[in-house]
Amino acid sequence: MGWLPLVGLGNNQLLRSSNAPLNFQAVRRDFFKELGVRTFINAAGTYTSMTGSLMPKKVVDAISYGSTQYVDLDELQDKVGERIAELLDCEYATVTSGCFGAMSIAMAGLMTGMDQKKVVQLPNTDGMPNQVIIQKSHDIGYKQALTNVGAEIVVIETADQLERAISRKTALLWFLNANTHLGQIKWQQWVDLGKKHQIPTLNDCAADVPPVENLFRFQKMGFDLITFSGGKGLRGPQSAGLLFGKKKYIDAARLHTPPRGQTIGRGMKVNKEEILGMLVALEEYLQTDHQRQWDLWEQQIELIKKSADSVLGVSTQYHVPPHANHVPSLKISWDQSKVNISPNHFRQELKKGHPSIETVGNDDYLGITSWMMVPGQERIVAYRIKELLNTYSI
């Protein structure tokens, strides 16, 4: 322990006088440096492996506040759930352990209802409806959130197949918002089929703000449950998420969460700090000037685009994904007879450099978004990309 106070304290004055972003002033020890963990500029986006997003100071303040006193966990969830439901104009809400956790507890609740005997029985689903119908194009890895608690996936492609797949075993019609454009059945038809057969519908909207309207649209449309990640576009705690919609289903989902111990969701704990952090992140997001934010992101991408375009043999493409991660994005590619490096190798070089820069892409292109950067970092990214392209120019 003796060595700890020595680390970083000497730099404190220096840190305080800088105009560094976010919560930098509160950091007395340089933990990442101390641990030998490299930090980086996030030009990639909201990735769990990259620790998601950076929380606004008000969110961190709420988390700090929460850490100072005891409250009853259920009472706090009740009150925050009501507040979030008011903000989102729906029946009820609860703060979950990420979007994945939201889906797991929702699924558990849909299978057991309010039956306490069934609650302790999971993941054994004998005697419960346990099938989830999913479109083939929506059938991605995150369905594990549903199968983890005992559900079975039934894959369909057409509305006709969906109607024929419905039985007494059907517990949920699950929709993946990110892949809306790939499926034959779109939102309203999905909801209508659910209503026709009295099967609840859930829309996984993990990465679906912006646009802010997505926080309101799907409950209006008739989805019974909606899930969001807390630590993606909402910039709340990365370990939190939202489940909102119909109260009866959320009440059943809550039966599977802490403090109740004999449940499948006991490990998906959120405590008062994350609950308050999530509430404040949502409040802050709803108050954001979204147009201004969008304009900034576009300008940042434009700057990086121009910088890359100035190198011979390089081509760039501005694009905005239609659903999920719907933000100004850039693809940079080049003629490898003019710039002699593969995009994947280029990405490794950006990561190894000083400062380290994380990007996305594959062996065809280098992908950039600016929304998770600290404003100003786009200049460094623009400079480094051009510098590195020039280094490999023939």
Ligand SMILES: *Cc1c(COP(=O)(O)O)cnc(C)c1O
């Ligand atoms: C990120 C993501 C999840 C998981 O969200 P967490 O908040 O990290 O638990 C689930 N579904 C989709 C489509 C996602 O993009």
